[in-house]
Every structure is written in structure tokens, then in C-alpha cells.
Amino acid sequence: MGPGGEFDLIRKLLGPEQDLPPGVDVGPGDDCAVLEGGLVISADLSMEGIHFQRDWLTPEEVGYRATAAALSDLAAMAAEPLGALVSLALGSVGPGPSTSPGAGDEAGLTVADSAALAMEVQKGADAACQREGIRILGGDLTRSPGPLVINVVVLGRAGSPVLRTGAQVGDEVWVTGWLGASRGAVRLWERGEIPTGKLRESFALPRPRIREALWLSERVPIRSLIDISDGLAGDAGHLAAAAGNAVVLEETSVPAHPALAAVLDPGEDSALFSLQGGEDFELCFAVPPNTLDEWVDPFQDSFAIPLTRVGEVA
Amino acid sequence: MGPGGEFDLIRKLLGPEQDLPPGVDVGPGDDCAVLEGGLVISADLSMEGIHFQRDWLTPEEVGYRATAAALSDLAAMAAEPLGALVSLALGSVGPGPSTSPGAGDEAGLTVADSAALAMEVQKGADAACQREGIRILGGDLTRSPGPLVINVVVLGRAGSPVLRTGAQVGDEVWVTGWLGASRGAVRLWERGEIPTGKLRESFALPRPRIREALWLSERVPIRSLIDISDGLAGDAGHLAAAAGNAVVLEETSVPAHPALAAVLDPGEDSALFSLQGGEDFELCFAVPPNTLDEWVDPFQDSFAIPLTRVGEVA
Numbered sequence: 189m190g191p192g193g194e195f196d197l198i199r200k201l202l203g204p205e206q207d208l209p210p211g212v213d214v215g216p217g218d219d220c221a222v223l224e225g226g227l228v229i230s231a232d233l234s235m236e237g238i239h240f241q242r243d244w245l246t247p248e249e250v251g252y253r254a255t256a257a258a259l260s261d262l263a264a265m266a267a268e269p270l271g272a273l274v275s276l277a278l279g280s281v282g283p284g285p286s287t288s289p290g291a292g293d294e295a296g297l298t299v300a301d302s303a304a305l306a307m308e309v310q311k312g313a314d315a316a317c318q319r320e321g322i323r324i325l326g327g328d329l330t331r332s333p334g335p336l337v338i339n340v341v342v343l344g345r346a347g348s349p350v351l352r353t354g355a356q357v358g359d360e361v362w363v364t365g366w367l368g369a370s371r372g373a374v375r376l377w378e379r380g381e382i383p384t385g386k387l388r389e390s391f392a393l394p395r396p397r398i399r400e401a402l403w404l405s406e407r408v409p410i411r412s413l414i415d416i417s418d419g420l421a422g423d424a425g426h427l428a429a430a431a432g433n434a435v436v437l438e439e440t441s442v443p444a445h446p447a448l449a450a451v452l453d454p455g456e457d458s459a460l461f462s463l464q465g466g467e468d469f470e471l472c473f474a475v476p477p478n479t480l481d482e483w484v485d486p487f488q489d490s491f492a493i494p495l496t497r498v499g500e501v502a
Numbered sequence: 503m504g505p506g507g508e509f510d511l512i513r514k515l516l517g518p519e520q521d522l523p524p525g526v527d528v529g530p531g532d533d534c535a536v537l538e539g540g541l542v543i544s545a546d547l548s549m550e551g552i553h554f555q556r557d558w559l560t561p562e563e564v565g566y567r568a569t570a571a572a573l574s575d576l577a578a579m580a581a582e583p584l585g586a587l588v589s590l591a592l593g594s595v596g597p598g599p600s601t602s603p604g605a606g607d608e609a610g611l612t613v614a615d616s617a618a619l620a621m622e623v624q625k626g627a628d629a630a631c632q633r634e635g636i637r638i639l640g641g642d643l644t645r646s647p648g649p650l651v652i653n654v655v656v657l658g659r660a661g662s663p664v665l666r667t668g669a670q671v672g673d674e675v676w677v678t679g680w681l682g683a684s685r686g687a688v689r690l691w692e693r694g695e696i697p698t699g700k701l702r703e704s705f706a707l708p709r710p711r712i713r714e715a716l717w718l719s720e721r722v723p724i725r726s727l728i729d730i731s732d733g734l735a736g737d738a739g740h741l742a743a744a745a746g747n748a749v750v751l752e753e754t755s756v757p758a759h760p761a762l763a764a765v766l767d768p769g770e771d772s773a774l775f776s777l778q779g780g781e782d783f784e785l786c787f788a789v790p791p792n793t794l795d796e797w798v799d800p801f802q803d804s805f806a807i808p809l810t811r812v813g814e815v816a
Binding site: 227239270334341 | 522523525526529530534535537541543544545546547549550551552553584585587588589590591635636637638639640641642643644645646647648649651653655657
């Protein structure tokens with residue numbers, strides 16, 4: 189039941205969708221719940237020691253990353269963000285991140301230490317919100333007996349939310365951006381090295397593809413949409429499972445991140461590495477054949493990331 | 503920065519309210535944020551070892567209590583509940599609760615153990631939702647390196663949300679129900695005893711006063727409203743601070759819970775104990791003089807709990 193297994197267990201836990209109460213259009217199982225009127229809402233819990241290690245990230249990066257990950261669920265519905273609620277639990281502090289070697293070991297925090305730490309995390313969460321034009325609306329703050337915990341709930345609005353369920357046989361499957369850099373950063377940390385540049389950024393400061401999703405949904409009849417948080421191989425499978433069909437990925441067309449060259453072992457396949465790579469927060473979506481081609485260049489001009497056809501629905 | 507100190511620190515963290523973005527009527531600092539159209543939202547994070555001990559509560563009670571506590575923030579705005587999002591992190595498990603001595607020590611959970619534990623917690627959360635006629639709309643589920651963590655976000659709607667800020671000098675201050683039983687239960691656990699009956703129930707299965715708040719707000723011009731989560735003394739202070747005045751409590755009129763008799767030390771004052779007692783989740787509110795008296799009996803007839811005048815705004 190690691191981060192990757194949550195999807196299936198949540199569905200099992202929360203029961204069938206058919207008994208949704210009045211006022212709820214989509215319940216558990218998609219990226220967000222959808223209420224009457226197009227209000228969408230989603231929660232994302234990040235846990236020290238599971239989703240990140242404290243010596244990998246600064247407190248500000250912890251806040252930014254958790255919030256960006258939650259906002260990515262709005263992108264996965266093609267929703268406009270309205271606001272976020274950030275709940276935080278913190279207590280003991282491990283060694284500082286490797287990029288600030290002076291931080292030392294700070295176990296046994298005073299209230300002032302905790303407040304300062306909370307404000308750093310909050311600053312990062314705020315920055316991720318501000319990038320999308322929203323604010324933190326509230327939240328909770330409490331002591332933790334150990335790990336730092338941050339839960340971010342995002343609220344948005346979608347005129348016509350794009351679900352996971354609409355893919356049809358013959359649809360093309362596309363992804364935004366490059367994949368695998370976040371997994372590449374984790375590999376470096378696990379080797380005792382410190383990722384920098386694009387590799388670090390893709391793990392520590394990921395960019396939810398909210399504007400990209402809105403842009404695409406205004407121009408192309410997107411049939412189903414998901415954000416890549418478990419790796420393309422896993423999430424394309426979720427897309428297929430939700431629609432009751434299968435996605436055939438073409439490994440040779442996977443857009444492996446160029447910065448991976450510095451990470452891979454000799455002879456290791458970058459496409460395979462990227463397919464199984466964790467939290468890219470890029471979008472994966474299905475469109476009817478030949479509906480997207482004309483928009484590939486305008487998309488790249490607008491957002492400076494590629495749009496790549498990676499397979500089809502079978 | 504224990505549970506009680508969160509209020510002040512959150513306010514400090516989240517900055518002044520004057521720069522609320524468009525579409526946000528009330529930001530951080532009240533019990534819920536309020537969006538245009540009367541949508542209210544609040545988050546509540548409960549942490550093992552801080553808000554509860556695992557050997558005090560069954561997993562189902564953990565879920566019920568955390569959800570009821572979050573729902574109580576809707577009562578504090580006189581809002582109708584719409585739904586909840588429940589995020590859960592769990593991993594290692596301590597000894598079972600004292601009421602099931604056969605549970606033993608279950609450290610080193612398998613995935614099946616974790617799923618079973620998660621479903622128990624979820625069942626309790628569901629029960630608290632169903633009591634208010636709502637459902638769990640979504641959430642998150644992940645592994646924890648240690649403590650059980652549950653974050654509950656509640657969504658509601660309020661035609662005219664009652665804030666903390668409206669109390670005026672001369673207003674009467676009232677509370678619903680009896681106070682102190684939750685603190686009484688904690689004292690018993692801390693003594694190594696096991697609370698039962700009303701004492702246990704008030705800690706493990708608290709009742710958010712949602713219907714009571716709606717009933718009152720339809721009949722009485724409530725000027726300000728808060729739920730009692732830090733003890734009446736603390737929360738009446740929050741009410742006063744929000745309005746820029748003071749609340750004078752009459753200690754002799756505090757409705758100490760009858761079940762406290764079994765808990766107090768010889769000579770200990772039940773009113774004083776109740777004033778400082780933790781999470782009662784009763785309501786504390788201010789009304790103009792002589793506007794509530796005629797409703798005291800009808801309220802008690804409807805809800806079978808008292809309504810007590812405990813002081814005034816000075």
C-alpha cells in the first residue's frame with residue numbers, strides 16, 4: 189500500500205459510485221470529486237519518509253511540492269483553481285537538507301523553531317498557489333510526534349470536467365512534457381548524490397499542468413484525462429481501467445527527459461526508465477484520431493513543452 | 503504549539519485577511535473559509551500521540567471522532583453539510599485499544615492488515631458523515647512511517663454564515679449541552695482507567711451540533727458563534743478577541759457534565775474543571791439580551807440537551 193497502491197485501495201474502501209447523494213456528480217475514484225455546478229475538490233496527503241525525505245528538500249520545497257501535487261488533480265479535471273486548504277503537522281526535525289549543510293541536527297524543537305519551520309512550509313505552499321492565481325483559504329496546524337505531514341485540499345471549478353472514463357477504442361493517447369526526471373532525481377538522492385537543475389526542479393518544484401489542460405480542453409475533444417503521479421505505465425492503465433479498455437503504449441515514443449542522460453546506468457533504456465518513473469505531474473489523455481495534430485505546434489509555442497503521441501486505446 | 507495553540511499560529515502564518523482574492527468572503531481565522539455563494543470549507547488534522555492515543559480508541563472511533571470534530575466547524579458557521587474528504591496515513595500499529603484486550607501487538611503490518619485498519623477508520627468516518635446526511639466524497643490514503651494521521655475536510659453551505667466577529671457589548675453568552683466530559687475521559691485514561699458510558703462517548707463519539715446551530719440561527723439573531731474545541735474559557739476568549747471585546751464568564755453557571763462526579767478529586771470544582779476542559783464540541787454564542795429566553799424550553803424539548811447562559815460580552 190505504498191503511494192502507488194492508494195488508488196485501488198481507496199476505491200475499495202469508498203464503495204461503489206452508484207449511491208452518490210444528491211448534489212454530487214462524481215464521487216471517489218476520479219482525480220477530483222465533482223459537485224453540482226461544476227465545483228471540484230481533491231485531497232492529497234504527503235508524508236515524510238514516504239513521499240519525501242527531509243534531507244532531500246528544504247521546508248519551502250516540501251510545501252511547494254505537496255501543493256503542486258494537489259493542484260495537479262485540478263489539471264487532471266481541466267478545472268480552474270479556486271483555493272487550497274493546507275493542514276500541517278510537524279514536530280521533531282531531522283538534519284537539514286543537503287543543500288544547506290549548516291542546518292545541523294535540530295531534534296527537540298522549541299515553539300519558535302516549529303513556527304519558523306511551519307512558516308517556511310507555508311511559504312512554499314503559498315508560492316505554488318500564487319503561481320496559479322489562488323490563495324490558501326485555511327487549514328490546520330498541529331504538533332506531530334515525529335514525521336512532517338502535509339495535507340493539501342484543492343478546490344476548483346470546471347465547466348465540463350474531463351473524467352478518466354471516456355476513452356474509446358481507437359483514441360490516440362498523448363502526454364505533455366518530458367517524463368522520468370522526478371524519478372531520476374530520486375535515484376541520485378538514493379545514490380547519495382544531490383540532484384540539481386531540471387532534475388531537482390522536477391521533483392521539488394513540479395508544475396501542475398493547469399493552464400495546459402484548460403488550453404487543450406478548449407481546443408480538442410479530450411475524451412479522458414489523468415495526471416501522471418504513478419508513472420505513465422501505471423496511470424495509462426488507470427485511464428484504461430476506468431473506461432473498461434486497454435492502452436497500448438509505444439515505448440519508442442515515450443518522451444524521456446533529456447536530463448536523464450546524467451542518471452542512467454550504461455545501456456539502461458531511458459524510455460523504460462521514464463515509463464515507470466514516479467511523480468512527473470504531466471498530463472496523459474485520450475483524443476479521437478487526428479484531432480490533435482494541428483495543435484501540437486501552437487501548444488509547444490505557448491508552453492515550451494512537447495506534446496507527444498505515446499499510444500492508442502485498444 | 504499544542505492543539506490549543508494552533509489558532510493563533512495559523513493566523514500569524516496565513517497573514518492579514520484584507521487581501522482576500524475575489525470570490526472569497528471569509529479567509530483564514532474563522533472556523534471555516536467562506537466562498538462567494540455561501541460555500542464553507544474547513545480542514546481538521548488529527549494525529550496519533552497528539553490528539554488521541556491508539557490504545558484509547560478503536561480504529562472506528564478514531565475515524566468517527568476526527569470526522570465529527572471537522573463537522574463541528576460547520577456547526578460553528580451554522581452551515582448545512584455537503585460532504586467530506588478523508589485523508590488517511592497509517593502504518594505500524596500499536597497495541598489494540600483497552601476495550602479489546604485480545605488485539606495484542608501488531609507492529610509490522612501487512613498490506614491486508616493496513617487495508618483492514620483503513621476500512622475500520624473509514625467506517626467510523628462514514629458513520630459520522632451519515633449521521634449528518636452526507637457522504638465521503640474522496641480523500642487520500644497512504645502509508646505512514648509511524649503515527650496514524652487523519653485529515654478531514656468538510657464542505658458545507660450557509661445562507662448567512664455566522665462568524666466569530668459579531669459580538670457586541672451587552673450581548674449574552676450561551677452554551678449548548680454539558681461541558682467537561684471529554685476532559686473527564688482523558689483524565690481517566692491518563693490514570694490508567696477506562697472511561698465508559700457518557701464519558702467515553704463524549705471523547706470518542708462527539709456529536710457536532712449542526713442541527714442545533716441551524717435551529718438556533720433560524721430563530722435567534724445570533725451575533726457570533728464558535729464551537730468549543732479548546733475549552734469554554736479559551737474559546738470564549740477567541741470569540742471576544744475576534745470582536746475586539748471581552749467575555750465575562752460566570753463560573754457558577756457553567757453546565758458541568760453530570761458524569762464528572764466520578765472523575766473529580768475530592769473538593770475539586772466541577773465548573774472550573776469544565777471551563778478548562780478540551781474538546782466538548784458544544785456551541786458557544788452571543789445573542790442580544792433577552793432574545794433567547796423564550797427558546798430555551800423548545801430547544802431542550804427538541805434536542806434533549808440544555809441551553810445555558812454563561813456570561814456576557816463586556
